[in-house]
Amino acid sequence: MLAIDLQNLTKRYGDVTAVNDLTLQVAPGEIVAFLGPNGAGKTTTIDMMLGLARPNAGSVAIYGKSPADAIARGEVAAVMQTGGLLKDFTVAETIAYTASLYPTSRPIREVLERAGIAEIADRRVGKCSGGEQQRLRFAMALLSDPRLLILDEPTTGMDVEGRREFWQAIRQDATRGRTILFATHYLDEADAYADRIVLIRNGSIVADGTTAEIKNLASGRRVRATLEVDNVDDLRALEGVIAVEQRGDSVFINCSNSDIVARYLLTSTAARDVEISSQNLEAAFVALTSKDATLATAGRSS
Amino acid sequence: MSAANVVPLESSITADRRSTRFGGFNPTALRLEITRVLRNRRTLFFILVFPSLFFFIFGLGNKGARAAGDIALGYIMISMAVYGAMVGNTSGGASVALERSLGWSRQLRLTPLHPMAYVTMKVLTSMTLGLIAVVGTFVVGALNGVHMAPQVWLMSGLAAWACSFVFAAFGLFVGFLFPAENVMQFVGPLLAVMAMFGGLFIPLSQLPKGMQTFAMYTPMYGVGLLARAPLVGGATVWAAGSVVIWTLVFGAGAMILFRRDTARV
Numbered sequence: 001m002l003a004i005d006l007q008n009l010t011k012r013y014g015d016v017t018a019v020n021d022l023t024l025q026v027a028p029g030e031i032v033a034f035l036g037p038n039g040a041g042k043t044t045t046i047d048m049m050l051g052l053a054r055p056n057a058g059s060v061a062i063y064g065k066s067p068a069d070a071i072a073r074g075e076v077a078a079v080m081q082t083g084g085l086l087k088d089f090t091v092a093e094t095i096a097y098t099a100s101l102y103p104t105s106r107p108i109r110e111v112l113e114r115a116g117i118a119e120i121a122d123r124r125v126g127k128c129s130g131g132e133q134q135r136l137r138f139a140m141a142l143l144s145d146p147r148l149l150i151l152d153e154p155t156t157g158m159d160v161e162g163r164r165e166f167w168q169a170i171r172q173d174a175t176r177g178r179t180i181l182f183a184t185h186y187l188d189e190a191d192a193y194a195d196r197i198v199l200i201r202n203g204s205i206v207a208d209g210t211t212a213e214i215k216n217l218a219s220g221r222r223v224r225a226t227l228e229v230d231n232v233d234d235l236r237a238l239e240g241v242i243a244v245e246q247r248g249d250s251v252f253i254n255c256s257n258s259d260i261v262a263r264y265l266l267t268s269t270a271a272r273d274v275e276i277s278s279q280n281l282e283a284a285f286v287a288l289t290s291k292d293a294t295l296a297t298a299g300r301s302s
Numbered sequence: 303m304s305a306a307n308v309v310p311l312e313s314s315i316t317a318d319r320r321s322t323r324f325g326g327f328n329p330t331a332l333r334l335e336i337t338r339v340l341r342n343r344r345t346l347f348f349i350l351v352f353p354s355l356f357f358f359i360f361g362l363g364n365k366g367a368r369a370a371g372d373i374a375l376g377y378i379m380i381s382m383a384v385y386g387a388m389v390g391n392t393s394g395g396a397s398v399a400l401e402r403s404l405g406w407s408r409q410l411r412l413t414p415l416h417p418m419a420y421v422t423m424k425v426l427t428s429m430t431l432g433l434i435a436v437v438g439t440f441v442v443g444a445l446n447g448v449h450m451a452p453q454v455w456l457m458s459g460l461a462a463w464a465c466s467f468v469f470a471a472f473g474l475f476v477g478f479l480f481p482a483e484n485v486m487q488f489v490g491p492l493l494a495v496m497a498m499f500g501g502l503f504i505p506l507s508q509l510p511k512g513m514q515t516f517a518m519y520t521p522m523y524g525v526g527l528l529a530r531a532p533l534v535g536g537a538t539v540w541a542a543g544s545v546v547i548w549t550l551v552f553g554a555g556a557m558i559l560f561r562r563d564t565a566r567v
Contacts, residue, residue: 025319052411073319083412084405088341093334100330101413147315178315189322214327 001064003028004049007262009058011044011203020203026181028147031174033190033197034183041203046152049206053263063147063183070074071240074102074144075079079137083112087126087218091117091136094125095252098140115139116169131162149173151182155189161246167193168282191215220256221278225271227251238264323415327423331387335427345393349435353423354442360503362446364446366474370437372449376533379443380458381502386435386528387466388493388522392486394428395473395556399485402477402563417564421556428470450533457532465525465545471552472521478559500526521548 019041026032027253034042047053048060053069063069070076085094090289096114099105112118115135121126128136134154141149146171151170155163169172171193174180184190190197190211196203197214199207229235229251231242240257251271255261258276303437339345363377398421401407410420437461450458476489497503499513500522517523524544531537 013317050412052408069321071412072321074322074414075319078412080408081411083409084407084408085409086338086401086404089334093338097331097334098413100328100334101326101410103414105319108322110553118417140409142414145315176315 001028002026003030003052003063004181005059005061006045008050009045009048009055009060011041011048011053012056015265018203019048020205021257022200022205023058024198024205024208026179028179029177031180031193031195033184033194034181034200035185035187035190035197036212037185038185042200042202043152044203045200046080046150046181046183049150050076052240058251067284070148075146076148076150077141077144077146078149079134079141079154081152081154081156085125085133085136087124089123089125091128091132092121095134095139095143099143100152102144106145111139111142114142114169121276129162131158131166134158134162135166135298142173145177148179148181151180153183153185154187155184163189170284174192174260201299203263216256220254221258221276222274223253223255223258223261223265225251225253225265225277226273227265227269227302229269235261235264304377305504312467313384317532322414325357325415325419327416327419330525331415332423335423336430339397339427339431345390345431345466347447348393348533349431350438351388353382353435353439353454357382357439357442357446361443362436373534375443376450376454376458377450377505377530379439380448380462380530380533381526383436383439383443383459384462384500384522384526385497385502386439387462388469390431390474391428391466392489392493393471394472395424395475396433396477396485397423397427398474398477400483402481403483407563417560421560425467425470425475428473429467430453432466432470433463436466454532458529462525462529462531468521468545468549468552470505471549471556472538474556475552475559478556478563496520496522497521501530502526508559518544521552524548 002025003060004024006022006024009019009022010017011237020046020179022041024045033046033246036042044053048055049062049067051060061068065073065075067076092108092112095108099108109118111122113140117132117135117139118133124137126131138151138154154170155166158166158191167189170180170182182189182193194211197207197209197211198205198212220240226249228249229244229246232246234249235241235244235251235253238255239260241253241261243252243254245252253261262274262276265274357379359384361375366374396406407420440455440459444455452511473489476485480488482488499506499520501515501517506517506523509517518540524541527541528537528545531541537554
């Protein structure tokens, strides 16, 4: 059974289509990064996975159940960007309150330790730092021992040390085979902690593959040649081609395998002045997720 | 994940799951909630200190009231207990506004807690605050010269407490209406006006005729009348009807807003 099964999800807010016909399947035990710039539709998609937003079209199944049913059974838990905490509860009281709402829950002491906040159990929430509050949300999410854990931009606003400690806690926890999906706009976070990266832009999945595949895609090369192309589809069909752009008498091709592209250009077309340059990872990521790049899908296509 | 990656810290994550009972309503959460609310000094001031202070000013500090004897002192004490219960219940219900604006409600939606169970706990917390106000004011009164028959203490206390339920509904109504952190600052003065029309600060008979008639249609009228009735008599069907109808009005309003709030998603 799939941990997450999203079929043709669409969500519109007035004239704005936040999520557009998105289909995604996640198998149990996978650690998936949901990577994209702000406003790409990550949070909206997560809201629909958790039943916080109702899709205009399409379906959501979490371990074969509706989001509401999955939440009621504690199968899915989440650490959200926007989840508020009550300042006048202590850390331990917040956990005890949340624990009491579940039919069965892990011991309070255990989740506090796993989230690394056992030593501040008696501190008022209002006196905790942003990072400590985020680890408290993580501890709350661990209470039901969920099969699926969803994290929406979990390290926003944390300093470097806070981010490192937070991910360390998540990583230790993941060894038990929990399915994890986290949204982020940091490429390095996705690279360091995910097995699979799903790249989202304008509410659609633009690339989906293993971390290595996506890195390859993003860290590819740029080939420039003097050539007027009538039909860019031939170029786009080449292995490893990410984007093709004609500008004046030059064609620019972003690709993961520049040898194939160069060989094709020199042997099968009238291309001249072929230049190959390597791309910086961050710039390539921006190119991949920018508004008007023409993309091919890598790896496991959506 | 391959099996080699799994650290045998404990058993693997269970696939055997059951649904929560009573929508997540449970005594532990209720106890924690009440303890938390009682930590708020501002709330305690308004439900305990404020009514007692009024009792001292209008009752003991007032020569006329003292001269009028036990009935007058009792009248003032009961009125102040009702006032405290009203503020306690309203602030308990209105706390949903704060929790909505902080995002705590959204956080709770990631747990099995059913919205109806959440509202039930809010009402019980509100009623606890109301009970504390009534008992607190009565204790202060008893220690400071109020003499009433035992059944009057009991019946007045029960009526003041039970009827103040209408303000738990009122609190929920404004709490779902305004998602503002400081909603009580706006509602507080409104409560004072309602209290005046309920005859809590001065007997209604001392108001101009037109205002007396108007008062009969306000939410506090029936509550005040019924709470004082064991001492001075005068319970009417109108008063009982007033409590029931206002409870239904605020309850229905809160329910409509609550549905809209949880459906908006």
